[in-house]
Amino acid sequence: MIDPDSLARLALFADLSRAELEAAGQLFDEQMYETGERILRQGLTGNAFYVLLDGCVAIKIDGTERARLFPGDFFGEVSILTGEPPTADVVAMNAIRCAVLGEPDVEGFLIRNPRVMLRMLQAEARRVRSANLWHG
C-alpha cells in the first residue's frame, strides 16, 4: 500500500483519475533501502516493477556503473516483460524509496491503465534513442 499522492506527483501516473490513483495506491507497495543495498540483482531475481520516489540508484553491469536513475524513473520492467532475470544490478546510492508492483500484478495493471503503458513506452523509446546515440 502506498499514499496515492506519492504516485500522483510522477509523470508516469499523470493521466490517472483520483479513483484510479487510489486503486494503484492499494496495489503498489512501498519499499525503502539503505545506501549500498541491492534492489535488483544481475542474473538472479527481479520480478517486480519499481518506480523510484526518492533518492538515486545506480545501474551496474558486472560491477561497472552504466547509468543512474532519479525520482520518477522506473526499472525492473524489462525482466518482467521478457521473463528473463535482470541483466544488471540496481543499487541504492543513498537512502531510497520506491513504489513496487509484484510481477503477477504488472500485466493486469498495465492493461487496466493503458495511459500508464503508453507513458512507459514513451520512456522506453527515449532510452533506446539515447542508447543508439551513445553507441554512435
Added chain:
Amino acid sequence: MARVAGGDDGGGGADGDRPFPPGEYPILVVGSGPGGLQTSYCLRRLGVEHAVISRDDRPGGMFRWYPVFQRLLSWTQLDAPFERGSREFEWYDHNSLLGDEREHQALICDVLDRSHVVPTRQQMEDGLAAFAERTPLRVRYGCSWESTRRENGRLVLTTSDGEYRCRAAVFALGVTEPWRSPIPGIDQVPHYADCRHGEDYAGKSVFIIGKRNSAFELADGLLPWASRIVLASPRPVETSNFAQASVRARYLQPYEVSVLGGGTYAVDAAIERIERDADGFRISASGTTRPGRIEMRADAAIAATGFTTPLRDQPQLGVAAVAQGRIPALTPFWRSVSAEDIYFAGNATQGAAGLRKHGVGSSSPAVHGFRYNARVLAEHLARDLFGIERERRRFEPAQLVPFLLHELAHAPELWAQKGYLARAVRFEPAQGIVDAGVVPLAHFVDAGGPEAIAVAVEMDTRGQIYPAAYRWRGGRLRGVELAGELLHRFQDAEHARVLTELLDDVVR
C-alpha cells in the same frame, strides 16, 4: 556484556513480584504478544540477558481481543505425518510458538478441540499463556513505553515505570493499532476495532470500507445478522492465486454470496466522502475497475481500513516507515533501515520485504512466519552484539546433499517463509562444511560470499512450489531453480543430482 542467563533472566524483586525494574539492560524487548514472547524465549535460550516490558496485564498481545468474531484464520492440524513436538510437525501447526523442549512445543494442540482446524481466539490466548507460563517467561506487565531518546551511545526508553537504558531494543508492538485511510468523513466511522457483536447489526444495512481480511471477516460474521452488506475499496478482490490472494479463503463466504447470491456486494470503488447523520451514513464513491457512481445510504458503516504499528516518537529518532507510515522499513535482519539500535519482532517484521521473487511476499505478518524470524533475529543479536555463537553442526561431504534435500522437503522455516528464509551451509578452509543455520535469503544473496550454499522453498506466479539453491563460489553467486514435484517429494535422485552438480567441488 554477555551473561549466560542459566534459566533465569535477570531483573526481578525490586517492586513486588514484577521483574525488570527500570535500569540498564543489554537488550530491551517491548511487547508481550506472540512476537515479544518468542523473541524473549529465543534470546534466553542463547543466554542473552534482556528485559521484557509490556503495557498489557497478561500475555497474548492482540489475541486477547481479536479477531472480533473470535476465530483465527491460521490452522493447526492435530494429526500430521510427523509427531507433535517434532520440528517437522511445526509446519502443520501454524499457531504454537517454538520451544526447544517437548513440554514447550505444540502447546496450541493441548487446548484445541476437533470442531475446527482453526483455533478460537480464546484457545489461542490460552495457548500463548501456557507457553509464557511453562517456559517460564518473565515480563514486566503494566509498563508502558512512552518516549525514546539516545544518550551516551545508549537507547533510553521512558516508560510509565521509569527509564530503561539498553544497547538495542526489539519492538514487538504488533501492527494492530486502528488505522483509517484519509477519506473525508471517515473519522465519524467506527473502526473494525470498535465492533463487538453481530446482534448490534441485526436487520441493518452495513457499509464496510475495505476488502481485505478484516473487512471480509466482519462481513462473514455479519452475514447471519445484517440485511445488506456492501464492501467497498478501490482495489479488486484477487482470488485467482490463493498464495497471493488479497483475502484468505476462510473469509471468502461473503465474496461467494456477492458473486452468486444477493444482498452482499463487493464493489471496486474509491470512496470520496462519507457523512454521518441521524439516520446513519451517506456514502459517495466512484467506480475503479468499472466506471460508475455510487450514492447510497447505510444504517451502519465500519472502517476496516487496516492497522498500524504504534511507533510513537520513533520517526523523530529517524525510524523510517512505509505503507503510509504504518510499517517500519527494515533490513533483512529486521533492524530499522535508518536506526542502528532499533529492531522489530512479530507482525512488524513484514517491514523487511525480502526478495519478493515472483511477487511472493513473506508470512511475517502471521505467527507461523514471524516465530522463525524471532529465532533468526535472536541468533543475529547474540552473535553481532554479544559474540555468542551457537555450536554449529559439521558435515562429512557425503552428508551434505541428503541434509539439504531433507531441509527442502521438511524444514518448517523454509515452508513457512517461502523465498524468504533459507538454510545455509558454509565451506570453510579450516572448519570444513559447517551448518550456517536459517538465514534471511535476501541477506545471503547480498552478503558477497564466503563459499556457501543456501536452499529455499519458492513459489512461482502460478502458485507452483519448487526448491531453489543459491551457491557462492569464487566470489560469484549462482541461483538454480529445481523442478517441483507433485507431492513435494524433493528427496529423490533427480534433485540429488542437481544439488550434487552445484556442489561438485565440495561433495566429490
